[in-house]
Amino acid sequence: MRFIDLERQYAIYKQEIEEAALRVLRSTRYILGEDVEALERELASFVGAKEAIGVSSGTDALYVALKAFDIGPGDAVITTPFTFVATAEVIRRLGARVVFADVNEETMNLDLDEVIKVWERARHQGLNIKAIIAVSLFGLPADLEALEEFCTQNDLLLIEDACQSLGAAIGTRRSGSFGHAGAVSFFPAKPLGACGDGGMIFTNDKEAAKRMRAIRVHGQTAPYRHELEGLNARLDTLQAAILRVKLRHFPKELEQRQTVAQRYRDLLQELHLIRFQHIPPRYFSCYAQFTIRVPQRDELARHLNSLGIPTAVYYPCPLHLQPAFADLGYSPGDFPRAELLSREVISLPMHPFLTLEEQKFIAQSIKGFYEV
Ligand SMILES: Cc1ncc(COP(=O)(O)O)c(C=O)c1O
CATH class of the missing domain: 3.40.640.10 (Type I PLP-dependent aspartate aminotransferase-like (Major domain))
Incomplete structure (x- = not known):
């Protein structure tokens, strides 16, 4: 995958x-x-x-x-x-x-x-x-x-x-x-x-x-x-x-991304410990990533990766704590929400061609990890 x-x-x-x-x-x-x-x-x-x-x-x-x-x-x-x-x-x-x-x-x-x-x-x-x-x-x-x-x-x-x-x-x-x-x-x-x-x-x-x-x-x-x-x-x-060429197919791909995102939400909604990125009313995400917030994020990533499911963490360290910005003088705790998200987010496979079967396997694997 x-x-x-x-x-x-x-x-x-x-x-x-x-x-x-x-x-x-x-x-x-x-x-x-x-x-x-x-x-x-x-x-x-x-x-x-x-x-x-x-x-x-x-x-x-x-x-x-x-x-x-x-x-x-x-x-x-x-x-x-x-x-x-x-x-x-x-x-x-x-x-x-x-x-x-x-x-x-x-x-x-x-x-x-x-x-x-x-x-x-x-x-x-x-x-x-x-x-x-x-x-x-x-x-x-x-x-x-x-x-x-x-x-x-x-x-x-x-x-x-x-x-x-x-x-x-x-x-x-x-x-x-x-x-x-x-x-x-x-x-x-x-x-x-x-x-x-x-x-x-x-x-x-x-x-x-x-x-x-x-x-x-x-x-x-x-x-x-x-x-x-x-x-x-x-x-x-x-x-x-x-x-x-790709732009000609892009509107269709955007619809497919919506379908894939909705399927993730449906498949994972019973897992109450998962939190989705909130999409406010009238907002339409193009779902460049499907990013969720979970407990034991790194262990979950290892579990999914061991089953052949690739994941990514965007972003594991907020920019105010990156060495390249150290001279700005920020410290841990300055932006608590960004820091919390950096600890909790994980992005799941996301593209217009992801199949329902693949998504079911991903959802089952996540549920398996949390034993529900
Ligand atoms: C939020 C954001 N800003 C800027 C960039 C930079 O884009 P590029 O990699 O095309 O230079 C990216 C992508 O990598 C991005 O995700």
């Missing part, structure tokens, strides 16, 4: 993917061009954003978005400590300061009350909080409507780290379309995964989009004219062509 079964997916789309890849190889147009532009148009329309800018990874999507809004030395950015390291890493790469706020225990996403507390404290300390990065963790949109309102009222930028949440939504608004910009990752294991690295930025701000397009090619605004500081962060053309 695979945790994310890319082999099954590849077998189904093999012919289309190989034709698209061959078409690019034979064209010898390998940098940007029609496939990148077409994917940008198709995804902008899918997400409901005015602009989409293809970049080299989710990390660079975050970096380029923040840079386009001029985040840099002297600024501070609030984000969650319960996320993949890239979210906070990019803030530092820009020379800005990372300020963490705790998450909501049920949704596992940033808690607005905690954000407000941290924001008020930071202002008293003289920090110039300029932006919030809200992560839509495991495919569940963060509290984006409330955060958007808070940011508008307080003249803050809202950037959504939608690296795990393409296809998710709140009501009819898709993840990626909230705030000033949304950053998506096409890492192969993501809901829409490339055959390598890739990412996309979404924004409704036309001027910011222009800056993002320039920043991804060394700040270039005309041939060999560099108005901004930039980097090489282009989306690879071969990946764009492959992603266009």
Whole structure:
């Protein structure tokens, strides 16, 4: 059994993917061009954003978005400590300061009350909080409507780290379309995964989009004219062509992910010691991961792994306790909910092609471990 079964997916789309890849190889147009532009148009329309800018990874999507809004030395950015390291890493790469706020225990996403507390404290300390990065963790949109309102009222930028949440939504608004910009990752294991690295930025701000397009090619605004500081962060053309194939199948895969997630909930609901990530009303998770909270997490993982069921722990250590962020001066106990989740979460195999039989086996194995 695979945790994310890319082999099954590849077998189904093999012919289309190989034709698209061959078409690019034979064209010898390998940098940007029609496939990148077409994917940008198709995804902008899918997400409901005015602009989409293809970049080299989710990390660079975050970096380029923040840079386009001029985040840099002297600024501070609030984000969650319960996320993949890239979210906070990019803030530092820009020379800005990372300020963490705790998450909501049920949704596992940033808690607005905690954000407000941290924001008020930071202002008293003289920090110039300029932006919030809200992560839509495991495919569940963060509290984006409330955060958007808070940011508008307080003249803050809202950037959504939608690296795990393409296809998710709140009501009819898709993840990626909230705030000033949304950053998506096409890492192969993501809901829409490339055959390598890739990412996309979404924004409704036309001027910011222009800056993002320039920043991804060394700040270039005309041939060999560099108005901004930039980097090489282009989306690879071969990946764009492959992603266009996968995007055609993506709406169906999103439905299949819903089915798989619902089956997990049905199969595991009688096990009262398991807690699911809470999906608030009107929220639609794309279930990048199916993550539950359990007692004896590490023992359960060993038990499942010994039966051939792969599992993962996202994330075993919250970022405020990572050595790379030690200089920020945080200590154990500073973000108790993020710390608790880090001890309790486990992600089960999750992909659109998981069968009912496989899920029954996983559920029985979990029940077997807890002897119910
Ligand atoms: C929440 C989050 N942010 C950022 C990233 C970075 O994306 P990438 O690996 O494409 O650089 C990822 C994925 O790995 C992620 O899960």
